Amino acid sequence: MSDASTSPRPARGRPPRLDQARTIDTALALLDDSGLDALTMRRLADAMGVQAGALYRYFRTKDDLLAAMAERMMADVRVPAGAVDWSGRLSGLARALRQALLAHRDGARVFAGTHSTGPGTLGFAEACVGVLRDAGFGDADAARAMMAVVHFTVGHTLEEQAALRPDGGFPADPEVLREAVTAGGYPHLTAALPTLAEPDYAPHFEFGLALLVTGLAARVSPS
Structure with missing residues (x-):
């Protein structure tokens, strides 16, 4: 003593x-x-x-x-209310995870690979798997679908936060990309430049999430 x-x-x-x-x-x-x-x-x-x-x-x-x-x-992630169907609930969970990671600088880098087994992390995973099992996914597919949603969300947020400066601005100058693409003779990239140079990552996230959920919906067995 x-x-x-x-x-x-x-x-x-x-x-x-x-x-x-x-x-x-x-x-x-x-x-x-x-x-x-x-x-x-x-x-x-x-x-x-x-x-x-x-x-x-x-x-x-x-x-x-x-x-x-x-x-x-993860303790700050809240299961969203209001969505009626499983795809809306799953999408809401993915959005809530993204927002929790964006709430802290380098939040996605901290989260990636930590494999926490605390109540916040397990509660989120439980909610995701529960939504998927209720939708008709088998146990193995529900687990893999949950991991696909988490991996997409974390990976997207990693890229999003890597592009952000601490003051909230973006370090990449769109003009640098524009000049490189147009000077290099990339007609398809030139056509897509307005989207490629878009600094708002939310539409990119929503597009990818919709693709993922649509693919899951095509896979689930009818009830």
Whole structure:
């Protein structure tokens, strides 16, 4: 047991300097401020006012921290209400996932590959698989369809966030693309340039999501 004379307690009424929830919130704040590449365990410890080794009480590795951050983002996903048919409910879930990832800088990079098993992540997957099973998909197809929707959404959002500057602008100059396409003699790309240079990714997402859901609808067995 620690000696009280050498281990001062936090002031009464003040939250402890380090706890898991506050550490995750601070990590997300640092992520929003500087991006994933600048988020290190040492910088997080400095922001919490502790030694870096203290973080390992809750997170053995940075991957463990990223999984906890992904789970915290998933806690903000809400199953949409109002859609009557399964395709509308599934599309609403995909949109909700995209918005949760877009809510944080590099959110899709944090989420990708973390494989969280927390209630937020599992609750989202449960909702997706439930919608698909209710629609008539078998168990295996429902699982694969859920993964296809998640992978499309995360991959699209990765590209979307990679194109965004921290201030919300876009680093790519459409004129650079326009000059390269027209100078190179690409008539089909020239015809498609207005869409290719469009900085709003929402229509691109909706188009791809509609294709995916339409393909799933063609596959599902009749009830």
